[in-house]
Amino acid sequence: xxxxxxxxxRKRNGVRGNEERKEIPNRILLGLARDMIREGHTATISVKGxxxxxxxxxxxxxxxxxxxxxxxxxxxxxxxxxxxxxVLHRIIAIQGDEITLMGDGNIRGTEHCQRKNxxxxxxxxxxxxxxxxxxxxxxxxRIRLWRKLLxxxxxxxxxxxxxx
Numbered sequence: 001x002x003x004x005x006x007x008x009x010r011k012r013n014g015v016r017g018n019e020e021r022k023e024i025p026n027r028i029l030l031g032l033a034r035d036m037i038r039e040g041h042t043a044t045i046s047v048k049g050x051x052x053x054x055x056x057x058x059x060x061x062x063x064x065x066x067x068x069x070x071x072x073x074x075x076x077x078x079x080x081x082x083x084x085x086x087v088l089h090r091i092i093a094i095q096g097d098e099i100t101l102m103g104d105g106n107i108r109g110t111e112h113c114q115r116k117n118x119x120x121x122x123x124x125x126x127x128x129x130x131x132x133x134x135x136x137x138x139x140x141x142r143i144r145l146w147r148k149l150l151x152x153x154x155x156x157x158x159x160x161x162x163x164x
Contacts, residue, residue, distance in 0.1 A: 027084035033065060034080070034119035042066050043120060045078075045088075051103030052076070052088060054160050055143070061127050063088065065120030071099070074143055076122040076134065081111045086119065092147070104146060107154045 026048070033043035043065045047056045055076075056063070065078055076090050079101060089101035089111060097115045125132040125139075132139055149156060 026086055030078065030080075030086040030119065031084070033078070034086075037065055037067055037120045040067070042123070044126070047088065051105045052090075053105035053157060055104050055139075055146075056088075056125065057164070061125060063122045063126065064124040066123045068115075068118040068121040071115065071118065071121065074140065074147070077101070077118050078120040078122075079111070079113045080117045080119055081113050087111055088122070090143070104143075105157060107150070107157070 030045070033045055036043050044062055045065065046059065047061045047063060048058060050058050063076070068077060071077065071091060071094065073091050073094060076088065077099075078086055078088050079099070080086050081101070087101060087103070089103045089106075091099055092102045092110065093100040094115075099113050099115060099118065101111045101113065102109070122134050124134060146153075
């Protein structure tokens with residue numbers, strides 16, 4: 001039985017009670033999403049993992065991916081870092097065709113990929129009850145500030161995890 005506080009949280013955040021979740025392995029699901037994007041469609045995927053905290057939350061948020069055009073530092077992308085291994089991380093550096101990625105919730109460690117291995121660019125962030133454009137100026141400003149806070153990110157994430 002759920003307590004009233006937990007019930008309200010679940011209701012407010014779109015979490016349903018006894019529904020069975022079926023998970024498809026990332027290498028299959030994200031490979032299909034990549035193929036759909038290459039054919040000119042968009043793909044909506046659910047976020048799995050904590051590496052993009054505080055901007056994206058595990059199994060709460062979704063993102064809409066489109067074809068990767070005009071990639072810039074600060075863009076969130078779905079990229080294949082090694083064959084059949086995909087990450088949804090933010091671009092922190094671009095040098096020619098080499099792209100360096102890092103999750104917002106990471107305090108160190110980066111991934112590298114080629115421009116051709118970027119499967120999709122995040123265009124929308126879907127949260128329960130609202131949709132944010134990836135081009136939103138307020139969101140972009142928060143992302144730039146978060147990147148500058150890298151030296152103290154460990155402490156900020158500790159506080160964030162305690163609150164959430």
